[in-house]
Amino acid sequence: MTIDKIQDGAKLKVKVSGRLDTTTAPELEDDLKKSLDGVEELVMDFSELEYISSAGLRVLLSSQKIMNKQGTMEVIGVNSTIMEIFEVTGFIDILTIR
Amino acid sequence: MDEVRSRQQDGQLTIELSGRIDSGNASRIEEEVFAAVGDYMGSRLMVDVENLEYISSAGLRILLRLLKKHRKLRIINASSDIYEILEMTGFTEMMDVEKAYRSVSIEGCEVIGAGANGTVYRINDELVVKVYKDADALEDIRRERELARLALVLGIPTAISYDVVRVGDSYGSVFELLNARSFSGILAQQPEKMDWCVKEYVDLLKLIHSTRVPKGKLPSMRQIALDWARFVRDYLPEEEGEKLVSLVKEVPEDPHMIHGDYHTKNLELTGDEVLLIDMDTLAVGHPVFEFASMYNAFVGFGEYDNSVTQKFMGFERERAGEFWRRSLKAYLGTEDEDRVKEVEDKARVIGYTRLIRRSIRRGGLEDPERLAEIELWKERLIQLLHRVDSLVFTGSRIRLEATKENLHLMNDFLEKELEKAGCSVREKMQIQVAAEEVFINIANYAYTPNTGEAVMIVDVEDDPRTLVLTFIDQGRPYDPTKKEDPDVSLPADQREIGGLGIFMVKQSMDDMAYEYRDGSNILTLKKRLVNE
Numbered sequence: 075m076t077i078d079k080i081q082d083g084a085k086l087k088v089k090v091s092g093r094l095d096t097t098t099a100p101e102l103e104d105d106l107k108k109s110l111d112g113v114e115e116l117v118m119d120f121s122e123l124e125y126i127s128s129a130g131l132r133v134l135l136s137s138q139k140i141m142n143k144q145g146t147m148e149v150i151g152v153n154s155t156i157m158e159i160f161e162v163t164g165f166i167d168i169l170t171i172r
Numbered sequence: 173m174d175e176v177r178s179r180q181q182d183g184q185l186t187i188e189l190s191g192r193i194d195s196g197n198a199s200r201i202e203e204e205v206f207a208a209v210g211d212y213m214g215s216r217l218m219v220d221v222e223n224l225e226y227i228s229s230a231g232l233r234i235l236l237r238l239l240k241k242h243r244k245l246r247i248i249n250a251s252s253d254i255y256e257i258l259e260m261t262g263f264t265e266m267m268d269v270e271k272a273y274r275s276v277s278i279e280g281c282e283v284i285g286a287g288a289n290g291t292v293y294r295i296n297d298e299l300v301v302k303v304y305k306d307a308d309a310l311e312d313i314r315r316e317r318e319l320a321r322l323a324l325v326l327g328i329p330t331a332i333s334y335d336v337v338r339v340g341d342s343y344g345s346v347f348e349l350l351n352a353r354s355f356s357g358i359l360a361q362q363p364e365k366m367d368w369c370v371k372e373y374v375d376l377l378k379l380i381h382s383t384r385v386p387k388g389k390l391p392s393m394r395q396i397a398l399d400w401a402r403f404v405r406d407y408l409p410e411e412e413g414e415k416l417v418s419l420v421k422e423v424p425e426d427p428h429m430i431h432g433d434y435h436t437k438n439l440e441l442t443g444d445e446v447l448l449i450d451m452d453t454l455a456v457g458h459p460v461f462e463f464a465s466m467y468n469a470f471v472g473f474g475e476y477d478n479s480v481t482q483k484f485m486g487f488e489r490e491r492a493g494e495f496w497r498r499s500l501k502a503y504l505g506t507e508d509e510d511r512v513k514e515v516e517d518k519a520r521v522i523g524y525t526r527l528i529r530r531s532i533r534r535g536g537l538e539d540p541e542r543l544a545e546i547e548l549w550k551e552r553l554i555q556l557l558h559r560v561d562s563l564v565f566t567g568s569r570i571r572l573e574a575t576k577e578n579l580h581l582m583n584d585f586l587e588k589e590l591e592k593a594g595c596s597v598r599e600k601m602q603i604q605v606a607a608e609e610v611f612i613n614i615a616n617y618a619y620t621p622n623t624g625e626a627v628m629i630v631d632v633e634d635d636p637r638t639l640v641l642t643f644i645d646q647g648r649p650y651d652p653t654k655k656e657d658p659d660v661s662l663p664a665d666q667r668e669i670g671g672l673g674i675f676m677v678k679q680s681m682d683d684m685a686y687e688y689r690d691g692s693n694i695l696t697l698k699k700r701l702v703n704e
Contacts, residue, residue, distance in 0.1 A: 127605050
């Protein structure tokens with residue numbers, strides 16, 4: 075997994091590529107914890123995300139909980155396989171997917 | 173004179189015609205032919221035209237009248253002149269006409285292989301001939317050629333005979349094998365090529381075993397093995413005999429190809445191509461039956477008389493044993509000695525059964541030396557029957573310490589297996605999600621505060637094509653099928669972080685079953701595969 079971030083004032087775009095699983099999810103979680111201070115607009119770019127397991131979903135959920143308090147969060151570029159996982163887990167209703 | 177002669181053998185009547193047959197002598201010859209056939213009512217009437225020089229339409233009418241009474245009439249040994257006449261007049265479509273076979277001498281030729289039905293000789297750098305023992309050689313040749321064709325069409329690299337020749341009193345089929353060397357020859361002369369040989373040998377074996385054969389094209393190896401087991405049952409103590417038969421019965425039918433005599437003498441390297449030969453034992457069935465014949469070739473045959481292996485293989489028994497073990501490991505994709513032993517034991521059950529039956533049928537009980545050999549195999553078979561409870565082994569398995577750090581090892585292994593099974597991108601991801609959740613569950617909870625092992629087995633079932641994942645651990649009993657589903661309709665702030673794992677397993681897979689047996693958690697997940 076690789077994480078690329080672009081910060082523009084209170085707007086943060088995070089591009090996650092590769093596999094978001096039990097092994098890699100803690101890294102994303104730590105990274106976001108440090109970066110979300112003062113962020114009002116979070117965009118998660120999943121256009122190059124290949125895989126997500128429940129560990130990855132946990133990070134999304136905790137980020138969503140944080141952003142619910144301080145601004146907005148959007149997920150973009152979701153492929154059909156990952157979209158299916160969002161559907162069956164109800165994440166499609168929790169997340170704002172564009 | 174003497175244009176008509178006849179000979180009869182094994183229920184087969186052959187009328188030999190010679191010289192010229194035209195309107196001048198046709199009616200006399202017809203009388204002679206019908207007199208020679210007499211009241212023969214068998215189905216194997218042949219007209220041998222080897223020495224026939226010419227046949228006019230008057231002569232052809234004799235054959236027509238004969239055909240009316242004997243529908244299965246065959247013309248054999250037609251020279252190209254005679255064949256041309258028969259072809260032009262449409263006779264080759266009305267009856268079986270075989271061309272004359274050229275004669276080949278095998279005197280002084282190197283023997284490069286010997287199978288159940290015949291011996292393979294090298295005639296020169298390019299050609300080998302397989303000479304059949306049986307009186308029905310032509311039928312055997314026809315059958316083997318058909319089998320080789322079937323295999324070739326299904327994608328198995330094999331040599332197909334392109335000509336049939338006379339060899340003394342028998343027949344042989346000729347193959348082109350350009351500068352071919354058998355794997356046995358390579359192993360004998362270049363032991364350093366062992367790694368390469370194992371790899372090629374196993375790759376081809378896997379190709380054979382993944383080849384699905386249309387129904388009814390090949391015999392079922394399970395049926396054949398069941399006959400062996402029933403035969404050997406009568407020579408075993410009652411309990412062990414019954415167990416042997418039921419073990420074979422419990423092996424499921426499998427529509428994939430097995431070669432049936434897959435050893436290093438039947439693999440030929442020509443140029444950089446590896447060709448499989450000796451196709452007369454082709455069948456369908458579970459790989460355990462293949463392993464049985466492999467075990468016999470490399471180990472079993474020479475267990476009593478150790479010199480047998482060297483004589484058969486052309487290299488030492490130790491090397492044959494090593495080749496067998498390494499091939500089995502490579503096939504199973506494991507270095508786990510216990511696992512290899514477990515599969516080898518299953519193969520040995522069938523292997524010894526076959527050896528005992530074969531020897532008894534060849535009079536082994538009457539010869540003290542061979543009786544001692546039978547006793548040895550029997551003793552080992554009985555020992556095995558006490559500890560082997562199933563002849564089936566599952567596809568591929570990986571055994572590892574269940575820790576988060578090992579997740580990627582499990583993933584890499586699984587990904588290769590899913591690739592092999594031909595899963596779609598979507599199916600791959602769903603199956604991987606399920607596998608990760610189960611593995612991480614074992615890592616996090618099964619052995620806490622310690623760690624322990626988990627085994628994952630990947631298997632593909634047919635009809636309908638289904639991927640089966642089995643996880644086994646010896647941790648505390650835990651039945652994930654009992655876990656309640658989370659409420660996935662709640663908004664983010666009311667959702668718990670976590671608790672989704674098992675739910676995702678259920679959603680990704682079609683079936684989940686749990687069993688606690690003999691101290692092990694056994695979780696079986698199934699997913700129907702849509703993409704062939």
